Amino acid sequence: MIPLLRHARYVLSENPVTGLAFALFAMLLVAAIFGPMLAPYSPLQSNAAMALKPPSAAHWFGTDQLGRDIFSRVLVATRLDLSIAFASVILAFMLGALSGVAAGYFGGWTDRVVGRLADTIMAFPLFVLAMGIVAALGNEVINIVIATAIINFPLYARVARAEANVRREAGFVEAARLSGNGEARVLLGHVLPNIMPIMMVQMSLTMGYAILNAAGLSFIGLGVRPPAPEWGIMVAEGANFIQSGEWWIALFPGAALMLAVFCFNLLGDGLRDIIDPRQRT
Amino acid sequence: MLKLLLSRLATAVPSIVGVVVVTFMLTRLLPGDPAAYFAGLAASPQAIAEIRTKLGLDKSLPEQFVGYIVDLAHGNLGNSLSTGQPVVTEIATRLPASAELTLFALILAVGIAIPLGVLAAVKQGTWIDHLCRIVTTAGVSLPVFFTGLLFAYVFYYLLQWAPAPSGRLDVFLSPPTHITGFYLIDSALTGNMEVFWGALRQLALPAISMAIFSLAPLARMTRGSMLSVLGSDFIRTARASGLAPGTVVFTYAFRNAVLPVITVLGMVFSFLLGANVLVETVFAWPGIGLYAVNALITSDYAPVQGFVLTMAVLYVALNLAIDLLYGLVDPRVRLDS
Amino acid sequence: MTAVPALAVEDLSVEFRTRSGIVKVLDHVGFSVDKGETVALVGESGSGKSVTAFAVMGILDPAGKVTSGRALFGGADLLALSERDLAEQRGRELSMIFQNPRTALNPIRKVGQQIADVLVRHGGATRSDAPRAAVEMLKRVRIPDPERRVEAYPFELSGGMCQRIMIAIALACRPALLIADEPTTGLDVTTQAVIMDLIGELAHESGMATIFITHDLALAAEYCDRIVVMHAGHVVEAAPARELFAHPRHPYSAKLLAATPGETVSLAELASIPGGLPDLRRPDLPACRYSGRCERRIDDCTKPLPHRVVDERHVVSCWNPL
Numbered sequence: 001m002i003p004l005l006r007h008a009r010y011v012l013s014e015n016p017v018t019g020l021a022f023a024l025f026a027m028l029l030v031a032a033i034f035g036p037m038l039a040p041y042s043p044l045q046s047n048a049a050m051a052l053k054p055p056s057a058a059h060w061f062g063t064d065q066l067g068r069d070i071f072s073r074v075l076v077a078t079r080l081d082l083s084i085a086f087a088s089v090i091l092a093f094m095l096g097a098l099s100g101v102a103a104g105y106f107g108g109w110t111d112r113v114v115g116r117l118a119d120t121i122m123a124f125p126l127f128v129l130a131m132g133i134v135a136a137l138g139n140e141v142i143n144i145v146i147a148t149a150i151i152n153f154p155l156y157a158r159v160a161r162a163e164a165n166v167r168r169e170a171g172f173v174e175a176a177r178l179s180g181n182g183e184a185r186v187l188l189g190h191v192l193p194n195i196m197p198i199m200m201v202q203m204s205l206t207m208g209y210a211i212l213n214a215a216g217l218s219f220i221g222l223g224v225r226p227p228a229p230e231w232g233i234m235v236a237e238g239a240n241f242i243q244s245g246e247w248w249i250a251l252f253p254g255a256a257l258m259l260a261v262f263c264f265n266l267l268g269d270g271l272r273d274i275i276d277p278r279q280r281t
Numbered sequence: 282m283l284k285l286l287l288s289r290l291a292t293a294v295p296s297i298v299g300v301v302v303v304t305f306m307l308t309r310l311l312p313g314d315p316a317a318y319f320a321g322l323a324a325s326p327q328a329i330a331e332i333r334t335k336l337g338l339d340k341s342l343p344e345q346f347v348g349y350i351v352d353l354a355h356g357n358l359g360n361s362l363s364t365g366q367p368v369v370t371e372i373a374t375r376l377p378a379s380a381e382l383t384l385f386a387l388i389l390a391v392g393i394a395i396p397l398g399v400l401a402a403v404k405q406g407t408w409i410d411h412l413c414r415i416v417t418t419a420g421v422s423l424p425v426f427f428t429g430l431l432f433a434y435v436f437y438y439l440l441q442w443a444p445a446p447s448g449r450l451d452v453f454l455s456p457p458t459h460i461t462g463f464y465l466i467d468s469a470l471t472g473n474m475e476v477f478w479g480a481l482r483q484l485a486l487p488a489i490s491m492a493i494f495s496l497a498p499l500a501r502m503t504r505g506s507m508l509s510v511l512g513s514d515f516i517r518t519a520r521a522s523g524l525a526p527g528t529v530v531f532t533y534a535f536r537n538a539v540l541p542v543i544t545v546l547g548m549v550f551s552f553l554l555g556a557n558v559l560v561e562t563v564f565a566w567p568g569i570g571l572y573a574v575n576a577l578i579t580s581d582y583a584p585v586q587g588f589v590l591t592m593a594v595l596y597v598a599l600n601l602a603i604d605l606l607y608g609l610v611d612p613r614v615r616l617d618s
Numbered sequence: 619m620t621a622v623p624a625l626a627v628e629d630l631s632v633e634f635r636t637r638s639g640i641v642k643v644l645d646h647v648g649f650s651v652d653k654g655e656t657v658a659l660v661g662e663s664g665s666g667k668s669v670t671a672f673a674v675m676g677i678l679d680p681a682g683k684v685t686s687g688r689a690l691f692g693g694a695d696l697l698a699l700s701e702r703d704l705a706e707q708r709g710r711e712l713s714m715i716f717q718n719p720r721t722a723l724n725p726i727r728k729v730g731q732q733i734a735d736v737l738v739r740h741g742g743a744t745r746s747d748a749p750r751a752a753v754e755m756l757k758r759v760r761i762p763d764p765e766r767r768v769e770a771y772p773f774e775l776s777g778g779m780c781q782r783i784m785i786a787i788a789l790a791c792r793p794a795l796l797i798a799d800e801p802t803t804g805l806d807v808t809t810q811a812v813i814m815d816l817i818g819e820l821a822h823e824s825g826m827a828t829i830f831i832t833h834d835l836a837l838a839a840e841y842c843d844r845i846v847v848m849h850a851g852h853v854v855e856a857a858p859a860r861e862l863f864a865h866p867r868h869p870y871s872a873k874l875l876a877a878t879p880g881e882t883v884s885l886a887e888l889a890s891i892p893g894g895l896p897d898l899r900r901p902d903l904p905a906c907r908y909s910g911r912c913e914r915r916i917d918d919c920t921k922p923l924p925h926r927v928v929d930e931r932h933v934v935s936c937w938n939p940l
């Protein structure tokens with residue numbers, strides 16, 4: 001652990017951008033946890049008199065067509081956007097890591113079934129498949145989570161499979177098996193924990209993509225429904241006003257979205273440098 | 282080469298089977314009663330029962346699957362509720378618009394990403410290398426629908442350089458004679474320069490938005506593989522033989538470095554086909570993506586299923602083409618198979 | 619003997635910039651190669667043999683820098699030439715072949731084209747007769763069925779065949795000097811001899827000077843006129859091959875010789891050289907970089923290295939030679 005920390009400090013000092021990513025991440029976390037408390041206005045309260053006002057001292061990000069405060073809406077939306085992305089990444093990780101580890105460890109038909117499943121998902125353009133899944137399962141937030149998890153599943157399954165395959169014959173696994181542990185116990189207690197670091201990197205790398213995907217789905221009207229504050233849907237609402245010059249309605253939620261994705265992409269690269277320096281490009 | 286083609290075709294078959302099975306499952310997964318959905322919101326119970334028989338939903342699942350396959354084989358993807366038209370016809374008429382946009386975006390992305398990646402690798406550590414890093418990190422972080430909106434605001438509303446984000450052609454211009462369905466090609470072939478420029482101006486912003494989103498993996502891979510190839514033994518041989526720097530970088534290094542770049546093209550197409558839906562929505566581009574989004578809003582499911590299937594089949598075909606392209610460039614693959 | 623040597627390296631120093639400091643890889647290296655002569659550069663890996671060759675060829679890594687010295691070749695100093703002028707010389711006047719021939723050739727270009735590229739670049743042939751010239755070159759390096767083989771890709775050929783292709787590329791423009799950097803590493807034993815014989819014959823035919831880089835003293839003795847022994851970036855001894863074998867003067871040469879399996883020596887009698895190469899990043903490197911491993915070290919060894927001339931052709935850098 002100590003060498004890992006020292007290496008982390010080295011990577012941070014070499015690459016200040018990763019430090020910036022960590023700072024952004026902390027900011028997002030604060031917004032997600034305390035957002036509703038910090039917001040100066042109610043995100044849902046409309047006010048016809050104040051509709052479509054550009055940014056001002058009272059409304060930092062301006063107001064939308066219903067006179068709602070955009071700053072409050074952007075802030076409050078952080079929780080929903082991050083929750084959707086986080087939940088889908090966790091789900092993808094659980095499905096992918098378990099089936100991938102099983103495929104790599106047992107081989108044989110388990111491997112073939114998991115491989116076939118992953119290949120079939122990869123045969124679709126991923127966003128299009130997500131659209132199809134949400135359309136079929138119903139227009140609910142939970143289905144965005146499921147769809148995003150499904151399209152990320154092959155990535156996790158493949159990484160987990162490769163890692164488990166390498167470790168199948170490793171000494172510590174052999175030792176665990178010989179000391180009388182059942183296969184499931186060896187798998188969950190010894191193989192899985194060892195591939196956690198690499199899966200963590202994978203999770204932070206796919207987090208940005210999950211945010212983009214979820215926001216994209218709600219942009220075309222899937223999942224999240226108005227008036228719920230969510231970045232994708234807010235950009236969609238703002239899109240109607242771009243041609244008449246009311247730029248702030250779409251700009252601020254879009255910028256928040258961009259910043260969040262940027263943060264997780266940088267974080268993923270930084271974590272990879274810390275955990276797996278060989279992969280560095 | 283024929284052998285390679287056959288072996289690659291054979292690997293595409295399970296993908297197509299998987300795609301067909303998944304799209305079939307998606308139609309059966311519809312929440313509640315699929316017949317009710319296909320019948321529309323205002324349908325009477327009799328109408329729903331009729332639809333159920335018509336769709337074969339009263340039969341067993343295997344029978345339904347066979348029916349689905351038979352329909353597909355006849356090119357029948359059902360009818361759109363809102364327009365009453367066969368989905369196949371509507372997708373076929375709208376496909377050229379999407380294809381023109383996607384291919385133009387791809388050409389832009391490749392045209393920017395590859396020179397950028399090559400330069401970043403050859404001049405490692407200079408400003409162009411840093412530029413490449415910024416572009417690749419920022420590119421994947423930009424939601425494509427947001428970039429599209431920003432461009433529309435800046436270039437249409439503020440600067441008025443670009444036309445209104447509303448479709449393939451200004452309303453005052455009539456589309457060129459249909460030859461390929463690609464406005465740029467058709468207008469160029471018929472010598473209609475006014476329409477050509479008009480179509481190009483409409484195409485520019487959506488295509489650039491998509492290109493920015495998809496060029497990141499290309500540039501990243503080009504830089505990485507150029508760097509590793511430039512450090513390889515045979516480049517040292519080429520330099521030791523006194524070959525001109527241009528020959529070393531292009532004929533020797535680049536042709537080898539392009540191989541991994543071809544393999545990420547699959548991912549790039551996945552990005553592009555997804556981004557296509559969002560960009561068509563932003564720019565009111567009359568392609569199959571916008572068709573699917575409009576159908577989604579009205580709970581018109583047959584077009585959505587048809588769209589998903591069409592996109593998946595296109596994607597499998599594109600991956601097949603990528604495999605063949607790889608074989609063309611790499612003699613080891615071509616001659617070994 | 620000959621008035622002007624084919625190549626004279628004088629006072630060559632090279633440094634590498636690394637994360638952990640500056641590595642003084644070569645320190646005032648000097649030797650010369652006469653026209654038509656075959657000289658071996660011998661030493662352990664890390665002794666600077668290849669770096670010497672790369673510096674002369676001007677193909678050092680970007681991290682490497684020549685800090686002093688000259689390499690006189692055909693009346694010009696190669697180290698002072700611009701990259702453009704040097705590239706004109708490379709492949710035409712001086713050529714190099716490498717170890718691991720299979721990775722040293724462009725994997726996706728036909729071998730005939732790779733030969734033709736060099737010929738066309740240096741005006742040895744026009745684009746239109748380059749293919750025929752490439753076939754001629756394959757004949758010269760004794761590749762059977764050359765008309766068919768020019769169409770082959772490296773992965774379709776054996777390691778030995780690939781090294782012949784490398785030789786064909788290097789010799790296509792009949793250079794005055796060939797540097798062969800461990801050309802037989804990675805080849806099986808019978809192929810090794812064939813390749814060495816081939817290089818020897820071709821050099822003899824055209825009166826070409828050859829620098830042969832190896833860690834194998836026996837191989838060097840068999841094929842070379844003269845041997846230059848390198849250790850940790852220094853030239854420690856240079857002598858005619860036969861004389862070095864009979865009377866090595868530098869303690870390191872003697873150890874190297876004792877570690878070389880000959881006909882009479884059994885494996886058990888092979889000596890090993892104690893210690894490793896010194897850390898070349900150290901700022902306080904001793905004047906004699908062998909002194910840390912040397913059994914004949916004396917007080918004088920801290921003084922700057924001497925240049926002791928045993929006879930006209932035999933030079934040793936040691937305060938206490940054998």
